[in-house]
Ligand SMILES: O=C(O)CCC(=O)C(=O)O
């Protein structure tokens with residue numbers, strides 16, 4: 373894949389790929405996520421490196437690929453089958469070339485977030501455990517992601533993206549290290565009030581009519597959204613299986 377073709381105009385180090393998974397794959401992934409027993413996905417402990425007050429109290433969040441220690445070492449666990457076998461998400465993400473310079477050339481850690489309409493995530497940074505590339509797959513609903521220049525939050529985002537269901541957004545380098553990202557806790561998006569940098573890149577992820585709302589500036593209600601945030605943790609500890 374030629375990642376440069378997906379570069380978001382006017383952005384630094386940000387790429388948007390609509391229709392990264394098919395509608396069938398999305399339905400399968402949503403089913404698998406909903407079927408996954410909670411202990412499979414570990415509850416994420418408190419995040420450090422949050423520049424602003426962080427309210428995640430309502431957000432369901434699990435991580436897969438292993439646990440991160442306090443020293444940012446990934447204690448490796450296998451991914452569930454639905455994130456590497458079918459659909460081949462991890463290889464597909466690796467084939468974008470976004471992770472070519474990362475320690476393992478592919479993500480080894482995934483955070484799954486569930487957002488009901490009205491839920492968001494306060495602006496934050498993801499911290500130094502990860503190589504500075506993140507690929508996020510959206511499932512089930514669109515959302516709007518805002519990026520804020522640091523230090524200090526202004527009320528005007530430096531960049532805003534419309535994330536369709538089934539799309540992949542990749543941020544790297546400066547966009548990762550020098551900016552915070554967040555999702556407003558709203559039940560609907562007034563898209564006419566937003567300056568969406570990727571409007572010219574919208575795919576088929578939303579039902580018919582959304583394209584018109586996006587151009588004419590209407591209101592789009594949110595559904596429940598799941599996001600898979602995929603990253604490469606540089607330091608990994610493999611727990612060997614002891615015999616006997
Ligand atoms: O849901 C998303 O798209 C972003 C999630 C996120 O920023 C995080 O979990 O750190």
Ligand SMILES: [Fe+2]
Nearest residue numbers: 496497498553
């Ligand atoms: Fe994040």
